[in-house]
Amino acid sequence: MKLIPPRATFARDMTPAEAKVMQEHILYWKVLIRKGICLTFGPVLDPAGVFGVAIVGVEDVSIIEDIELNDPSVREGINVFQSFPMIATVD
Secondary structure, eight states: OEEEOSSTTHHHHOOHHHHHHHHHHHHHHHHHHHTTSEEEEEEEOOTTOOEEEEEEOOSSTHHHHHHHHHOHHHHTTSOEEEOOOOSOOOO
16 A cells, blocks of 8 residues: 655645644554554655555455545545555565
8 A cells, every 4th residue: 555645745844733643644554553454554765755655464455445544644635545456475
């Protein structure tokens, strides 16, 4: 899952209101980790603009949509997701 911020400079210039929502976003994803749904998540420091990445393991891809729609940063209209399946992992 790729979390796309509203602007390339978002990580550096988010407003106090946006920062509050992003703290809620982090708490939301920590719960998904504790539930075993999310394997890892965090920011990617792309020079063109920071974005977020999460790796999740779900039985049904429809669960991804629920995860996205319930993310506080999406509910508040700040971020959007692009999600793609991985067909295999290498151990």
